[in-house]
Amino acid sequence: MTTGPGLAARRMQQSDLDDVLAIERVSFAAPWSRDVFLKELANRAARSEVFTADDGAIVGYVCFWVVLDEAHIQTIAVHPNMRGRGYGSAIMGHVEEICLREGVRRIILEVGRRNTAARNLYRKCGFTAIGFRKRYYAEIDDDAVVMEKWLTSSAQVNSESGADLR
Numbered sequence: 096m097t098t099g100p101g102l103a104a105r106r107m108q109q110s111d112l113d114d115v116l117a118i119e120r121v122s123f124a125a126p127w128s129r130d131v132f133l134k135e136l137a138n139r140a141a142r143s144e145v146f147t148a149d150d151g152a153i154v155g156y157v158c159f160w161v162v163l164d165e166a167h168i169q170t171i172a173v174h175p176n177m178r179g180r181g182y183g184s185a186i187m188g189h190v191e192e193i194c195l196r197e198g199v200r201r202i203i204l205e206v207g208r209r210n211t212a213a214r215n216l217y218r219k220c221g222f223t224a225i226g227f228r229k230r231y232y233a234e235i236d237d238d239a240v241v242m243e244k245w246l247t248s249s250a251q252v253n254s255e256s257g258a259d260l261r
């Protein structure tokens with residue numbers, strides 16, 4: 096995979112939602128609605144970040160919750176035209192940085208059993224499978240693999256990422 100240009104990360108705002116929803120709708124069989132994103136933005140446990148390229152365009156986003164010392168990834172996506180450039184790995188590295196700052200010890204997530212790209216991304220980022228949830232994604236008739244990663248303060252945050260995060 097080629098090394099992409101640097102990404103900048105910032106908090107997701109209401110004004111980002113048109114761009115975020117455009118990516119969301121081409122990324123998921125059951126995309127989140129604007130209302131769901133608005134609830135995320137209002138939720139004190141939720142952390143929602145957007146990632147922009149040099150021209151300011153949003154290339155990806157992530158939403159996750161931090162509850163005590165555990166984080167749960169809710170959604171992550173990269174614009175289809177921008178995939179395979181290391182951005183997904185860079186986004187996950189940024190999630191880890193926030194988690195380490197906030198004292199999170201474990202990150203947990205669900206991923207579709209047939210979602211090879213995402214499963215490979217998480218594996219590359221150091222997540223391991225700990226279980227399954229049968230037909231968790233009923234709309235696409237897929238099971239979820241539950242994955243976790245334990246963090247240590249000396250964790251190598253995304254050292255293999257192809258993209259830099261400013």
Ligand SMILES: CC(C)(COP(=O)(O)OP(=O)(O)OC[C@H]1O[C@@H](n2cnc3c(N)ncnc32)[C@H](O)[C@@H]1OP(=O)(O)O)[C@@H](O)C(=O)NCCC(=O)NCCS
Binds near residue numbers: 183205
């Ligand atoms: C999953 C997703 C975020 C990955 O983003 P990305 O920017 O393409 O990821 P990266 O370029 O950082 O790739 C990281 C690793 O993921 C894996 N990967 C990425 N695309 C892949 C593909 N098409 N097939 C197989 N593995 C793939 C590879 O292991 C890759 O590491 P490598 O570059 O060393 O080979 C992106 O495919 C996406 O937005 N998918 C739709 C939304 C989605 O499914 N989200 C996950 C919900 S659980």
